[in-house]
Amino acid sequence: MKRVIKEFFLQHDIIIMFGIMLAFFIVLQEKLFTGTALLSLLVGIIFYTLNEYVTHRFLFHLKPPKNPILLKLLKRLHYDHHVYPDDLRLLFLPIWYSLPLFAIxxxxxxxxxxxxxxxxxxxxxxxxxxxxxxxxxYIAHRPIRPITRFGRWLKKQHILHHYKNENYWFGVSNPFYDFLFGTYKEGKDVKLSETARNLEKEKNNTSTF
Known part of the structure; x- marks a missing residue:
């Protein structure tokens, strides 16, 4: 387990984002424990979970664009991750994507x-x-058995997204929006998709972008 934690926290993208969060803590100090701050923190959590689902479903699974620059961008952000799901280099969102987005x-x-x-x-x-x-x-794509039953179930759903059908199970940190928006199904009820491992060929057509 120590090796796993070390591998995760030594990713430079993780180090940078963790450092920023720690800096926010230091600046706020006791102000963080006011009602306004705690409510804002909760809203931030909810906002990110919704953004996670929407981004994964509607941006990362966008039909392959004709524009080569946009296609290259989507390949790095997600398409290539479906081709090589266990490649550590493609597992984390790049800092050049996540940091400017958070800043905006x-x-x-x-x-x-x-x-x-x-x-x-x-x-x-x-x-x-x-x-x-x-x-x-990270846990979903590494040879690690989650400690909790929920964690094991969540990992299974993500594996289904990669290896059975890319049109379901978009939630990674939680399944709430999959249930809410109808993209959760029992694995046995979903057909095997021929494009789960190759999003560039998804639906056999391309976006006009």
């Missing part, structure tokens, strides 16, 4: 609220859930 969200929230406390608290919740997502994703 936090800046937009600051423009809306004008409160550093709300922004940093929201950021802690969002980044904390992002790190949980990365951990769950």
């Amino acid at each position: 969200w936090l800046y937009a929230l600051y423009l809306f609220t004008g409160s550093i406390t709300i922004v940093l608290s929201f950021g802690i919740g969002m980044i904390g859930m992002f790190l949980m997502y990365e951990w769950k994703h």
Whole structure:
């Protein structure tokens, strides 16, 4: 288990995001334990879980674009991960994608609220859930048996997404939105997809982008 934790936390993307979250903690200190801050933290967690589902389903599984730059981007962000699901180099979201995206969200929230406390608290919740997502994703693709029954079940759902049908089981950190939006199915009720391991050929057509 020590080897697993070491391998995960030595990823430079994880180090950077964890460092940012820690910096937010240091700046807030006791302000984090006010009602406004705690509520903002909770909203940040919820926001990230929804974003995780929406991004995975509608962006990462976008039909292959004709634009070669966009295609290359999607290949790095997700398509190649389906081809090589256990490749550690493709397992984590690249920092050049996640960091600017988080910065945009936090800046937009600051423009809306004008409160550093709300922004940093929201950021802690969002980044904390992002790190949980990365951990769950890491566990799903490594030869590791999760400790809890729920963890083992969650890993199984993600494996089904990769090896049985890419149109279901989009939740990685949690299955809530799969149940809510109808993309959760029992494995036995879903047909084997020919494109689960090759999203570039999905639906045999391309986006006009």
